Amino acid sequence: MKACRLCGEKMITPLLIPQDKRIYHYCTDCYLIFVDTVYHLDKEKEKQILTNRNQSIERQEYVNYISQVIKLTLPHITEEEIGLDYGCGPTPTLTYLLKKENITCFNNDYNFGFTHPYKQYDFIFAIECLEKFKEPNVEFDFLLDHLKIGGILGLMTNTYPEKESFRHWHKRQDPTHVSFYHQRTLDYFMSSKGLELVDSDSDKVYVFRKKVGEPHLEKKNLKMENLGS
Numbered sequence: 428m429k430a431c432r433l434c435g436e437k438m439i440t441p442l443l444i445p446q447d448k449r450i451y452h453y454c455t456d457c458y459l460i461f462v463d464t465v466y467h468l469d470k471e472k473e474k475q476i477l478t479n480r481n482q483s484i485e486r487q488e489y490v491n492y493i494s495q496v497i498k499l500t501l502p503h504i505t506e507e508e509i510g511l512d513y514g515c516g517p518t519p520t521l522t523y524l525l526k527k528e529n530i531t532c533f534n535n536d537y538n539f540g541f542t543h544p545y546k547q548y549d550f551i552f553a554i555e556c557l558e559k560f561k562e563p564n565v566e567f568d569f570l571l572d573h574l575k576i577g578g579i580l581g582l583m584t585n586t587y588p589e590k591e592s593f594r595h596w597h598k599r600q601d602p603t604h605v606s607f608y609h610q611r612t613l614d615y616f617m618s619s620k621g622l623e624l625v626d627s628d629s630d631k632v633y634v635f636r637k638k639v640g641e642p643h644l645e646k647k648n649l650k651m652e653n654l655g656s
């Protein structure tokens with residue numbers, strides 16, 4: 428039986444859109460909509476599509492777009508801190524823009540050969556990469572493992588309005604997008620991963636802080652204790 432790829436809820440329902448080639452599933456608990464694994468692109472095809480997109484420093488429209496997350500996140504980070512652009516893609520742009528603000532940020536995208544030097548960072552940006560998460564729960568935990576307690580997470584993602592209007596929502600048509608988030612999904616993400624919202628444009632930019640005593644770390648410690656006994 429299929430379960431939600433984020434919250435694990437078993438009450439999921441198929442979401443069929445006649446004009447789409449892919450089948451979606453809808454979680455009745457956290458409202459995550461996710462593409463059936465049968466329709467996931469293989470890594471090479473996905474890389475090819477992403478490489479062909481012109482999302483770089485040379486495209487002003489894209490620079491303006493990601494500047495929105497920088498604007499809301501900057502007040503919460505300092506020049507002494509070090510960050511990570513998680514899922515930066517083939518042509519990293521954010522790190523160049525942050526450099527102009529005297530902010531140090533490393534690129535991270537294993538698919539495109541971007542590795543980074545530290546285990547944890549003071550802040551992490553994740554710009555439009557959440558939609559590509561095939562296993563959102565696993566990916567979120569992996570991402571948050573790289574963030575220090577008290578650290579800042581700047582997210583940029585478009586939330587879908589309602590299940591009923593999802594079929595008319597153009598963002599679903601990107602073949603590299605396999606996970607779609609409702610506002611309720613982000614609320615679940617925030618509470619289940621021990622985050623607090625510190626700023627948002629109420630639309631697509633969300634700035635979170637990783638709280639002390641973060642649940643999934645506590646869970647992990649518990650597991651480690653069990654292993655040791």
Ligand SMILES: [Zn+2]
Nearest residue numbers: 431434454457
């Ligand atoms: Zn769910």
